[in-house]
Amino acid sequence: MNEYNGNTFHGDVRITGDNSPIVGGSHNAVGANPAVHHVSPEPADVSQQLAELLRLITEHEQRLDDPEAARSCAAALSEETAKVKPDHGLLRTLMFGMTAAAGSVGAVAESVAKLRQTFGF
Structure with a gap:
């Protein structure tokens, strides 16, 4: 694990400051979609x-x-x-x-x- 510029790297996976994993040089997050928010309905x-x-x-x-x-x-x-x-x-x-x-x-x-x-x- 390496840290650089506020990001954590695990091999080819970069964990950004908001904990979104990014594989390789891609800017596409993998895993949980940060735009999806589960709600607690009435x-x-x-x-x-x-x-x-x-x-x-x-x-x-x-x-x-x-x-x-x-x-x-x-x-x-x-x-x-x-x-x-x-x-x-x-x-x-x-x-x-x-x-x-x-x-x-x-x-x-x-x-x-x-x-x-x-x-x-």
Whole structure:
């Protein structure tokens, strides 16, 4: 590890002053996107969106690619979002799983997209 001009170098990886890793001579940061900020939405908003999602899962159950996975992901989302500090990685994974379970049912996929946007994903 070397330091030069406020930057830390680990081989070909440079860590800038704001802890953004840059590989080689590239100016493109790798890893977490510094422009993406996860937010802590209002619990009432999340509860309302989850209730709508569950309603849509029930309404479109016969058309979903995997209704059991959709219900399971929705239950896990409800449990995780109820926590004071939900695991954003887990939330993102569950939302991607929900989108896959929805298949071609646009109403469910749109509901999940709104939820993702609420959390800043």
